[in-house]
Amino acid sequence: MFDLGLSEFSKWLAATEVSHVIQTTTWIIPTLQTIHILSVAAVFSAAILVDLRIWRLIERDEPLPEMARRFLPTIWPVLVILLVTGSLLIIGEPRRSLLNSTFYLKMALLVVAILLTIGLQRSISSSPNSWDRDRWRRIVGRFAATVSILVWCGILFAGRWIAYTQAG
């Protein structure tokens, strides 16, 4: 499934100085993973809270645009932390992810989640008043929220599954 280039690249990456330090200092990988999972908790919860509000399951007394303004903006800076810790984890153990199809599934789902969140954030702020009243918008919104919940859950599952599907 993977061409030789990726395997070669992993080998090169694993031989770098940075990778060596990450591999040999025992506390670095668990620490990076802890920061990574805490950041996942923040991003995941922010997205899910807005999705559940779209379904009117929580914070019903708070207008949706206000909900989106409270939670969605935090996703972007935390995603940067995820990118940094995730990259360092890849540098430390390149084969674990780069030669692992679960990792690519996670990245593909992440792209979908990011696009969905941008779309949601834009459409909520561009027409803040019609979300709870307009029937058509409500249906589209609930559909998008459902997809968002499923995709974010998929990302978390895939993330955990990387540990179980890594190349030997």
Next chain:
Amino acid sequence: MHLLYALISYFEDSALADNIRENDLLFPLVESVHVLSICLVVGSILVVDLRLLGLASINRPVSRVTNGILPLTWSAFAVAVASGSLLFISNATKYLENGYFVAKILLICAAGLNMVVFHFISARDLPKWEKEKTLPFSARLAGGLSILLWVSVVTCGRWIGFTMQVH
């Protein structure tokens, strides 16, 4: 104590525990549910903690934030406890010997105690100050402690995976 150990080994020897231990799919599946629910617990409780610290949701009274968010936190916590118990019984003896596991359980109890203290002592006169942006020291302390404790819970949880080999 004796009874507790008998109960634990009863569960550890059960067919259910055996299935989780031996099935290649079941353990990661339950583990994923556990991680997912803990993420929701920590992320949603962070919303309340940041409100108590006066760092977020400051335009909303504290009780509106807690009423809006905590039902989700409790639901996720129930799932985390259920999935965590399944993981625990699959290797109960090994988990009990793991310092990070014991620390994690104690930290969760501490987080619960912190919440009880806030709810029944610090928040008795909540209606008086819950609309303020900057809350009384005891409320801010509860928020700060909660963040610290939950971050430690997650840290211990991740460290369990590195200090014991269940697979």
